[in-house]
Amino acid sequence: MTHEDVPMYSGIRITGVDTFLVEGNCCFVKIRTNEGITGLGEGSISDNKVGTIAQCVKDLEGHLIGKNPTDIELLWQGLFRWNRWHVGVLFTTALSAIDIALWDILGKIAGLPIYKLLGGAARDKVRIYAGGGGKAGVQRARAMGCNAVKTGPPVTKVGDPLTVPMPWDLKRAVAQIEEMRIEGGDDFDILIDAHGRLTPTMALEYCNAVEPYRPFWVEEPIQVEGSNDALEWLSDRTAVPLCMGERNFTKWGFQDIIAKRLVSYLNPDIVHCGGISEFKKIAAMAEAQYIQVSPHITYSRVGVAAEIHMGLNCPNSVIQEMASYADDPTREKTDWRDDLFYGHRFQVEDGFVTLPDTPGLGLELNEEVARAHPYKPQLREELRYEDGSVEDN
Numbered sequence: 001m002t003h004e005d006v007p008m009y010s011g012i013r014i015t016g017v018d019t020f021l022v023e024g025n026c027c028f029v030k031i032r033t034n035e036g037i038t039g040l041g042e043g044s045i046s047d048n049k050v051g052t053i054a055q056c057v058k059d060l061e062g063h064l065i066g067k068n069p070t071d072i073e074l075l076w077q078g079l080f081r082w083n084r085w086h087v088g089v090l091f092t093t094a095l096s097a098i099d100i101a102l103w104d105i106l107g108k109i110a111g112l113p114i115y116k117l118l119g120g121a122a123r124d125k126v127r128i129y130a131g132g133g134g135k136a137g138v139q140r141a142r143a144m145g146c147n148a149v150k151t152g153p154p155v156t157k158v159g160d161p162l163t164v165p166m167p168w169d170l171k172r173a174v175a176q177i178e179e180m181r182i183e184g185g186d187d188f189d190i191l192i193d194a195h196g197r198l199t200p201t202m203a204l205e206y207c208n209a210v211e212p213y214r215p216f217w218v219e220e221p222i223q224v225e226g227s228n229d230a231l232e233w234l235s236d237r238t239a240v241p242l243c244m245g246e247r248n249f250t251k252w253g254f255q256d257i258i259a260k261r262l263v264s265y266l267n268p269d270i271v272h273c274g275g276i277s278e279f280k281k282i283a284a285m286a287e288a289q290y291i292q293v294s295p296h297i298t299y300s301r302v303g304v305a306a307e308i309h310m311g312l313n314c315p316n317s318v319i320q321e322m323a324s325y326a327d328d329p330t331r332e333k334t335d336w337r338d339d340l341f342y343g344h345r346f347q348v349e350d351g352f353v354t355l356p357d358t359p360g361l362g363l364e365l366n367e368e369v370a371r372a373h374p375y376k377p378q379l380r381e382e383l384r385y386e387d388g389s390v391e392d393n
Contacts (some may be wrong), residue, residue, distance in 0.1 A: 001226075004102070005040075006110070007100060009265050012035045012037065012067065013033060013034050014031060015032050015033070015294055015350055016031075016087040016373070017030070017032070017034075017064060018030040020132075020370045021050055022375055025045060025047065025050050025108070026044040027042065027043040027045075027054050027057075028098075029043055029101050030365060031105060036110065037108050038107035039101035039103070039360070039361075040363055040364060041093055041100035041102075041104065041302070042096075042298060042300060043097030043271065044093075044303065045271075046270070047380060048377035049057070057094045060098065061092075062361050067321060070102075070109065070276060072102045073367060075098075075102060076275070076277050079095055079098065079269040080095060080250075081276075084121065084192075089272055092250060093271060093385050094117065095203075095273050095274055096273065096274055096278075097271070099275025100270070100282035100361070102275045103275075104361040105145075105360065106360070107267070110376070112310040113274065113309065113356075114356060114360060115304070115310070115312045115313040118220070118313045121312045121315055122312065123312060124354070125353065126317070126319075126353060126354070127320075128148075128320055128348065128351060128353050129319055129321060129332045130146045130149045132149055132150075132151060133152070133154075133180070134151075135183045137149050141184075141242055143189075144351070145348070145349065147187060147190075148190075148191060149180070149184075149189075150192070150321065151165060151176065151190065151193070152193045152217075152275075153206060153363070155168055155195055156383070162384065163385070163387045165375065165386050166385055170205060170209060174206070174210055177190060177192065177210045178213055180213075181213040181214070183343060190216060191215065191216045191217055191243075192215050192217065192219065193218075194219065194220055196220045196221075197393070200222050200230045200233060200234055203234055204238060206218070206235055207242075208237075211240050215241070216319075217240075217264065218241070218242055219243040220244060221234060222248070223392055224247045228256050228260070231257070232260060235263065237264045241263075241265060242263040242264060243265035243266070244266065244298040245257075245269075246272070250273065251274075251281050254285065255271075258288075260289075264291065266282065266292075266294070266296045268282050268295070269295075269297070269298060269303075270298065270307050270310060271306075280310070280313075280314065281381045287315065292316050294318060294320050294321075295310050295311050295317060296321070297320075297322075300337075301346075302341070302363060303361060304346070305346075305362060307320060308353060309355065309361075322346070336369060336373055340373075341363045341366060342363065342365075343363040344356050344358055
């Protein structure tokens with residue numbers, strides 16, 4: 001074999017893994033190689049645990065050094081199975097960040113965007129929805145060119161966003177959806193996210209009450225911990241489409257929900273569920289049960305870009321969110337977040353988004369800006385019921 005016959009980058013090996021903790025509870029991962037090619041991934045979370053995730057990434061680095069970064073499936077299996085304790089969202093978020101970065105490297109080597117490596121696009125563009133409540137939320141979505149918006153039922157007191165009244169104000173929550181349906185008309189989709197704040201009983205009465213207004217789905221109507229018995233109980237008693245998945249992780253965390261077809265939609269988060277490799281498998285499992293998927297929002301342009309790649313590629317992906325905690329690609333205001341990444345900007349038109357054919361993920365982290373905006377822990381709000389007991393958030 002001559003020198004010319006040796007495949008390009010056949011000797012590429014991982015030399016190091018760096019983490020960057022950034023304001024907004026964001027963690028970014030950069031995998032370095034001996035060929036100078038790097039991969040970018042994200043391990044952010046909406047709680048103040050990104051320091052733990054970053055340490056987990058560094059703990060996994062020893063299994064990566066000297067390995068070929070293009071052996072993505074082998075590395076995913078090794079990182080998961082060589083660690084005896086491999087269950088938990090902090091571990092899978094670290095694994096997800098590494099997996100996304102590995103796909104970014106492979107795309108750069110191949111000179112192709114990630115969705116092309118997965119078999120190409122299943123559609124020309126990805127439908128998106130905006131966020132907001134009431135008439136204003138519908139009007140904002142329309143102004144963006146979207147005909148879909150996601151809102152949440154107002155469970156807390158008027159003027160007191162930290163206290164849930166007893167009993168909760170079901171009438172007010174239903175009136176919000178009625179108002180949005182009137183404003184949006186019949187050619188408009190209303191997505192509802194309960195954030196797991198409803199008990200099964202509350203969720204059932206809410207779903208039945210909003211059914212006449214044809215919600216696209218009710219997301220996380222109840223909590224996700226434990227078995228899926230309560231979800232099955234709810235699913236059997238309401239005709240409203242349900243959605244779960246943003247706080248489930250790995251194919252095993254979705255298996256029971258898919259097998260029993262407890263929901264109509266799954267929304268795995270690519271930054272938590274196990275990365276691009278695992279999202280693709282979860283979506284395929286769902287497709288076999290005629291369950292549609294909606295890649296869940298993440299925290300910056302990195303996670304959003306990865307999810308748009310999946311939205312383009314997965315045949316049963318139908319819609320996804322664009323705005324995020326640390327970076328809203330649709331916002332007009334300009335600040336430091338616009339300089340956090342080099343590379344393409346999202347092209348949003350008439351409620352759809354497309355990606356240019358840039359290799360890999362299509363983004364690079366501006367390390368100087370990242371270091372100028374270090375991580376500052378952000379605690380979630382402490383919700384309580386009117387009697388002082390703790391409510392889920």
